[in-house]
Structure formats: C-alpha cells, structure tokens
Amino acid sequence: MTSIISSLSITQIKSLSTASIAALDTDDVAAMSTAQVAALSSKQIAAIETVDLGAMSSDQVGAISAASIVGLTLSQLTALTSGQEAALTTKSIAALTTTQINNLGTDQVSYLSTTQVASLSAVQVGAVGTDDIAVMSSDQIAAISTKSITGLTTTQISTLTTAQVSALSTGQIASLTSKQLSALTTDAIVALSSAQVGAISAKSIGGLTTAQIAVLETADEVALNSTQIAALSSSQIKALSSDQVSSLTSTQLSGLSAAQLGALDTEDLATLDSTDLAAISTKAIAGLTTTQIASLSTDQVSALSTGQIATLTSKQLSAITTDGIAALSSTQVGAISAKSIGGLTTAQIGALESADEAALSSTQIAALSTAQVKALSSDQVAALTTSQISNLSATQLGALDTDDIATFDSTDLAAISTKAIAGLTTTQIASLSTDQASALSTGQIATLTSKQLSALTTDAIVALSSAQVGAISAKSIGGLTTAQVAALETADEAALSSTQIAALSSAQIKALTSDQVGALTSTQLGSLSATQIAVLETDDIATLDSNDLAAISTKAIAGLTTTQIASLSTDQASALSSGQVATLSAKQLGALSTDAIAALSSTQVGAISAKSISGLTTAQIAAIETADEAALSSAQIAALSSTQIKALSSDQVAALGTTQIASLSATQLGAVSTTGIAGLTSTQVIALTTKAIAGLTTDQITAMSTDQVEALTSGQVAALSSKQLSAISTDDIVTFSTDDIAAISSKSITGLSTADITAMSSTQLQAFSSTQVQAMNSSQVDAIITAYQSF
Numbered sequence: 001m002t003s004i005i006s007s008l009s010i011t012q013i014k015s016l017s018t019a020s021i022a023a024l025d026t027d028d029v030a031a032m033s034t035a036q037v038a039a040l041s042s043k044q045i046a047a048i049e050t051v052d053l054g055a056m057s058s059d060q061v062g063a064i065s066a067a068s069i070v071g072l073t074l075s076q077l078t079a080l081t082s083g084q085e086a087a088l089t090t091k092s093i094a095a096l097t098t099t100q101i102n103n104l105g106t107d108q109v110s111y112l113s114t115t116q117v118a119s120l121s122a123v124q125v126g127a128v129g130t131d132d133i134a135v136m137s138s139d140q141i142a143a144i145s146t147k148s149i150t151g152l153t154t155t156q157i158s159t160l161t162t163a164q165v166s167a168l169s170t171g172q173i174a175s176l177t178s179k180q181l182s183a184l185t186t187d188a189i190v191a192l193s194s195a196q197v198g199a200i201s202a203k204s205i206g207g208l209t210t211a212q213i214a215v216l217e218t219a220d221e222v223a224l225n226s227t228q229i230a231a232l233s234s235s236q237i238k239a240l241s242s243d244q245v246s247s248l249t250s251t252q253l254s255g256l257s258a259a260q261l262g263a264l265d266t267e268d269l270a271t272l273d274s275t276d277l278a279a280i281s282t283k284a285i286a287g288l289t290t291t292q293i294a295s296l297s298t299d300q301v302s303a304l305s306t307g308q309i310a311t312l313t314s315k316q317l318s319a320i321t322t323d324g325i326a327a328l329s330s331t332q333v334g335a336i337s338a339k340s341i342g343g344l345t346t347a348q349i350g351a352l353e354s355a356d357e358a359a360l361s362s363t364q365i366a367a368l369s370t371a372q373v374k375a376l377s378s379d380q381v382a383a384l385t386t387s388q389i390s391n392l393s394a395t396q397l398g399a400l401d402t403d404d405i406a407t408f409d410s411t412d413l414a415a416i417s418t419k420a421i422a423g424l425t426t427t428q429i430a431s432l433s434t435d436q437a438s439a440l441s442t443g444q445i446a447t448l449t450s451k452q453l454s455a456l457t458t459d460a461i462v463a464l465s466s467a468q469v470g471a472i473s474a475k476s477i478g479g480l481t482t483a484q485v486a487a488l489e490t491a492d493e494a495a496l497s498s499t500q501i502a503a504l505s506s507a508q509i510k511a512l513t514s515d516q517v518g519a520l521t522s523t524q525l526g527s528l529s530a531t532q533i534a535v536l537e538t539d540d541i542a543t544l545d546s547n548d549l550a551a552i553s554t555k556a557i558a559g560l561t562t563t564q565i566a567s568l569s570t571d572q573a574s575a576l577s578s579g580q581v582a583t584l585s586a587k588q589l590g591a592l593s594t595d596a597i598a599a600l601s602s603t604q605v606g607a608i609s610a611k612s613i614s615g616l617t618t619a620q621i622a623a624i625e626t627a628d629e630a631a632l633s634s635a636q637i638a639a640l641s642s643t644q645i646k647a648l649s650s651d652q653v654a655a656l657g658t659t660q661i662a663s664l665s666a667t668q669l670g671a672v673s674t675t676g677i678a679g680l681t682s683t684q685v686i687a688l689t690t691k692a693i694a695g696l697t698t699d700q701i702t703a704m705s706t707d708q709v710e711a712l713t714s715g716q717v718a719a720l721s722s723k724q725l726s727a728i729s730t731d732d733i734v735t736f737s738t739d740d741i742a743a744i745s746s747k748s749i750t751g752l753s754t755a756d757i758t759a760m761s762s763t764q765l766q767a768f769s770s771t772q773v774q775a776m777n778s779s780q781v782d783a784i785i786t787a788y789q790s791f
Contacts, residue, residue, distance in 0.1 A: 178207025314343025450479025586615025
C-alpha cells in the first residue's frame with residue numbers, strides 16, 4: 001500500500017505528534033522527503049523508531065537539521081550506519097551533545113570524516129571516549145581544530161599514540177595548555193618533530209615534566225626559541241642532561257635567566273665552550289652559584305666577557321679558583337666591579353699576575369680590603385703603578401709589609417697621598433732607606449705624626465733636605481728623639497721655622513750640639529722660650545755671639561740659669577740689650593762675673609730693675625765703673641741694701657750724683673764708709689735729705705771736714721740728733737751760721753759741749769732762741785754766761 005506521508009505538507013509534518021511519528025512504519029519513514037525530514041523537530045526525531053531510522057537513506061539522515069539532531073537517542077545514534085553517519089552535515093555534527101558524542105561507538109568515531117572532526121567543538125572533543133580517541137586516524141587527529149584541541153583531557157592526551165602525536169599540527173601543538181602538555185607520554189615527546197617542539201607556546205611549555213624534558217631529543221631541543229627557553233622553570237632546566245645543555249645554541253643560552261642558569265649542574269656547565277659562555281647575558285650570569293663558579297675551567301673563565309665579569313658579585317668572585325684568577329686577562333681584571341673586588345680571597349690576590357694587576361683602576365684599588373692589600377706579594381706591590389699607589393688609603397698603606405715598602409722607589413713614594421701617608425706604621429717608617437726618606441715630598445713630611453717622625457732612623461734624618469726639615473709640622477716635631485735631633489745637619493736645622501723651634505721640648509733642645517746651637521739663626525733664637533733656654537749647656541751658650549744673644553726674647557732671658565749667666569763672657573754680657581738686662585732676676589744678676597759687671601755699659605747698668613739690683617754681690621758692686629754707676633736711677637739707688645752701699649768705694653761714693661745722693665736713705669747713708677763720707681763734696685752734702693742725715697753715725701760725722709760741716713744746710717742741722725751734734729768738733733761748730741745755730745732742735749741742743757758754746761761768737765750766741773736756751777742744761781747755760789762775760 002502506498003504511504004500517504006509523502007503527500008503531507010511541511011506544516012502538516014511539523015504538526016504531527018510524537019505518537020503519530022512513532023506510529024509510522026518503515027515504509028512511511030522511507031517515503032519522507034528530505035524537506036519533510038528537515039522540518040522534523042528534535043522531539044519528532046527522537047520519536048522515530050530505531051528500526052525505522054535505520055531504514056532512512058543517507059540523504060534523509062543528512063537532512064536532519066542541526067537544531068533537531070540533538071533529538072537522536074543513544075540507541076538511534078548507535079544504530080546509524082557508516083553511510084548515514086557520513087551524511088551528517090558539519091552543522092549537525094557540531095550540534096551533537098557531549099552525551100551523544102560520548103556514546104558514539106569506536107566504529108562510528110572512526111567513520112567521522114576529517115571535515116566532521118574539524119567541526120567538533122572543544123567540549124565535544126573532550127567528550128570523545130579514550131577508546132574512541134585511540135581508534136582515530138592520524139588524519140582525524142590532525143583535523144581537530146586548534147580551538148577544539150584544547151578540549152582534549154589529560155586522560156585523552158595520555159592515550160595518544162606516537163603516530164597520533166606526530167600528526168598534530170604546529171597550530172594544534174601551540175594551542176595545547178601546560179596541563180595537556182604534561183599529559184603526553186615520554187614516547188609521545190620523543191615522537192614530536194622539531195617543528196612541533198618549536199610550536200609549543202611559551203605559556204604552556206612550563207607544563208613539561210622533568211621526565212619529558214629529559215627525553216627531548218637534542219635535534220628537537222634546538223628548535224626551542226628564546227621565549228620558550230626563558231619560560232622554562234628552574235626544575236625543567238635542571239632536568240636537562242649534559243648532552244642537552246651542550247646542544248643549546250648561543251641564542252638559547254642568551255635567553256636563560258639568572259635562576260635558570262643557577263639550576264644547571266656543574267657537569268652541565270662543563271659542556272659549555274667559550275662561545276656558549278660568552279652568549280650568557282650579564283643579568284643571567286648573576287645566577288651562577290659559587291659551586292658552579294668554582295667548577296669553571298681556566299678556558300671557561302678566560303672566555304667570560306668584561307660585561308659578565310663586571311656583574312659578578314663578591315661571593316661569585318671568591319669562588320673562582322686561583323688558576324681561574326691567573327687565567328683572567330688584564331681587560332677582565334680591569335672589569336671587576338669595585339663593589340665586588342672585595343670578594344677576592346687572599347689566595348686569589350696572590351694569584352693575580354703583575355700584568356693583570358696593572359689593569360686595576362684607582363676605584364678598584366681603593367676598594368681592596370687591608371687583608372687583600374696585605375696579601376699582595378712584594379713583586380705585586382713593586383708592579384703597582386703610581387696612579388694605583390696614589391689611591392691607596394691610609395689603612396691600606398699600613399697593611400703593607402716592610403718588604404713591600406722596600407720595593408717603592410722615589411716615584412712610588414712621591415705618589416702616596418698625604419692622607420694615606422698617615423697610615424704608615426712606625427715599623428714601616430723605620431724600614432725606609434735614606435733614598436726613600438729623601439724622596440718624601442714636603443706635603444707628605446708635613447702630615448707625619450710625632451710617632452711616625454720618631455721612627456725615622458738617624459741616617460734617614462741626615463738624608464732629609466732643608467725643605468723637608470722645614471716641612472715638619474710644629475705639632476709633630478716634638479716626636480723627634482734626642483738622637484734624631486743631634487743628627488740634624490746644621491744646614492737643615494737652619495730651615496726650622498720659629499713655630500717649629502718653639503715646639504721643641506726641653507729634652508730636644510738639650511740634645512742640640514754646640515755646633516747646632518751655634519748655627520741657630522737670630523730668628524730661631526728669638527723663638528726660644530725661657531724653659532728651652534734653661535736647658536742649654538754652658539758650651540752651647542759660649543757659641544752665641546752678640547747678635548745671637550741680642551735675639552733672645554726678654555721672656556726667654558728669664559730662663560737663663562745662674563750657671564749659664566756665670567759662663568757669659570764680657571763680650572756676651574755687654575751684648576745684652578737693656579730690655580734683657582731689665583728682665584734679669586736678682587739671682588741671675590748675682591751670677592754675673594765681676595768682669596761681666598765691669599763690661600756692662602751705662603745703659604745696661606741703668607736698665608737693671610730696682611727689684612733685681614739687690615742681687616748684686618758686694619764684689620759686683622765694687623766692680624761697677626764710676627761712669628756706669630752714674631746711670632743708676634734714684635729707684636735703683638734706693639733699692640740697694642746697706643751691705644751693697646757699704647761695698648761702694650770712696651771713688652764710687654764720690655761719683656754719685658746729687659740726685660743719687662738724695663735717694664739715699666738714713667740706713668744706706670749710715671752704711672757709707674767714713675772714707676766715702678769724707679770724700680763727699682759740699683754739693684753732695686747739701687743733696688743729702690734731712691731723713692738721710694739722721695742716718696749719719698758719729699764716726700761718719702767725725703770724719704767730715706770743716707768744709708763739709710759748713711756746707712750743711714740749716715734744715716740738715718735741724719735733723720741732727722744730740723749725739724750727732726756732739727760728734728762735730730768745736731772748730732767745725734764755730735763755722736755754723738746764725739741760721740744753723742737757730743736750726744738746732746731743742747731736743748738736740750744738749751749735744752753742744754760747753755767748749756762749743758764758749759768758742760762761739762757773740763753773733764752765734766745771740767742766735768739761740770729762748771726755747772733752745774730753756775732746753776740747755778745748767779753747764780751749757782753757765783757756758784753762755786761765761787762767754788758773754790769774755791766779750
């Protein structure tokens with residue numbers, strides 16, 4: 001019977017219930033046009049009996065719409081023939097659910113065309129069973145789109161055969177995630193072509209396991225680009241075999257990071273040749289561990305670029321073997337950073353070749369520790385350039401051994417900075433040869449401390465030039481030992497400034513020889529202090545001429561000892577300035593020889609201070625020339641002791657001026673010898689003060705001549721005591737003027753003898769006042785009456 005289904009319109013077909021669809025028999029279904037099939041909904045499709053579906057032609061199956069294909073039940077799907085399956089459009093394939101995909105039989109999966117496979121989404125691909133994946137052909141695998149390949153699960157990936165993996169396109173490989181990559185078997189990894197390996201994305205390559213990394217063939221490994229290399233983890237890098245590492249290209253090596261480089265084993269590093277090492281970036285070189293550095297061969301070390309050397313840290317540098325250090329070129333040594341050079345061990349420092357050492361910059365030299373500098377051999381020190389030496393610090397210089405110092409020639413020593421010279425130890429200073437000492441600049445000499453100066457040998461002191469001696473600082477010159485001072489040549493000594501001379505200690509001054517003292521200039525002598533002057537020996541003092549003595553300051557002259565004063569010659573004494581004489585103390589004056597006193601000029605004698613003149617001995621007083629004595633001031637005369645006055649000769653007394661006479665006190669006048677009193681002129685007598693007159697002894701008055709007594713003024717007479725008056729002879733009394741008679745005090749009037757009164761003239765007697773007469777004793781009054789009666 002002919003089916004009427006073919007006569008139904010599309011609208012009528014769409015309106016058929018699922019029950020009606022299910023009621024259709026095989027012939028009815030077979031009679032449907034492709035348009036009618038295309039109009040069926042997913043529910044209507046699902047209602048078709050499996051047997052009836054199996055009777056559908058390939059065209060009819062191919063007509064099922066993408067929207068309705070999801071209606072196919074699992075039993076319907078599994079019943080599809082290879083021909084029917086092949087008729088499904090890419091849209092229909094793409095519309096299949098993951099459940100439908102998952103339930104496809106292995107045969108059905110194998111029947112999928114490459115076009116159909118290409119239409120599968122990532123989710124659909126992920127739904128394909130692992131057994132189904134296994135039966136897929138290389139073409140089918142290759143047909144999976146790059147977007148959909150990401151749908152493969154790690155389980156699916158792990159089941160891929162080497163043939164299937166080999167079939168993957170570079171695009172598919174590039175789309176694989178890190179997890180998918182990690183799921184590939186090691187055989188699969190081996191099966192990858194160089195192109196495929198090169199296609200792995202840098203984002204995903206980190207998914208490769210260490211086992212996978214280890215099986216990468218060197219030919220494939222070469223295909224990795226810089227970005228891929230840079231994306232490898234330290235663990236992956238560590239997993240590389242020595243053969244793999246040795247196969248890395250220069251470009252690949254240049255892409256390694258510090259962390260990656262640090263992950264390589266020493267055996268891996270050993271495979272790198274000069275070109276390989278040179279390719280490593282300066283940033284990456286910082287990743288080398290000390291163990292790796294220590295494993296580098298001399299060829300490898302010498303292959304490092306200056307840029308790489310410059311980035312090495314102090315710890316990395318310290319790990320290089322001494323043979324490696326010796327293998328470095330001058331350029332490489334010069335490239336070591338100043339920040340890192342401190343890492344070099346003393347053994348490494350010792351291994352530096354002189355030619356390479358010369359390449360060290362001033363900054364590098366300055367960065368060396370004292371331990372490193374101390375490790376330099378004498379040959380290495382000798383090889384240092386003047387520029388390098390000039391950059392040594394005080395601490396570094398102080399670390400050198402005396403054997404090292406001995407290698408310095410004049411140019412080397414002159415190159416040491418003034419700041420650094422302060423670092424020389426006393427042991428080093430003591431080791432300097434005369435040539436080395438004489439090579440020191442004035443600037444260097446000026447910075448030497450007192451301790452450093454004291455360490456110079458006497459031969460070195462002798463070798464110093466006048467300019468060098470003159471450069472010694474006043475602060476440090478006190479460090480010179482007495483032996484060194486004694487070794488100074490007179491020509492060099494002359495270069496000492498006033499400040500330097502003033503800074504010398506008493507012990508140093510005392511150490512000067514007579515020749516050295518004699519060579520001192522007037523300016524230098526003028527700088528000596530009282531303390532310094534005091535320590536000079538009498539032999540030293542004897543070398544000083546008139547100009548020398550005159551140059552000594554008045555403050556310093558006070559330092560002369562009595563022994564030194566006593567040793568002065570007459571020429572030396574006469575050379576003293578009035579200012580110097582004025583500062584002499586009483587003890588110093590007392591030490592001058594009588595010859596020296598006699599040699600003093602009037603000006604010098606006049607300069608003796610009133611405070612000190614008392615120090616003159618009676619012998620010295622007696623030695624003063626009358627011409628010089630005249631220069632004594634009133635203050636000086638007044639300061640003389642009665643003992644000194646008593647020592648004056650009659651000539652000296654006679655030479656005293658009226659002003660000097662007027663300066664005598666009663667005590668002083670009383671000390672003058674009777675001969676001296678007798679030698680006074682009338683003018684000198686008149687100059688005596690009334691206070692001084694009171695000091696005249698009866699012996700002195702008795703010694704006075706009539707002219708001297710007659711010269712007494714009425715004021716002087718008034719000052720006479722009764723004893724003094726009684727000592728005047730009657731012959732002298734009668735010479736008194738009426739004013740003199742009237743001037744006799746009532747207290748002293750009793751000193752007149754009755755003989756004196758009876759010998760007086762009437763005019764003299766009439767000169768007595770009533771007060772005087774009333775003060776007389778009865779004998780004197782009787783004598784007056786008798787005298788009057790005689791007229």
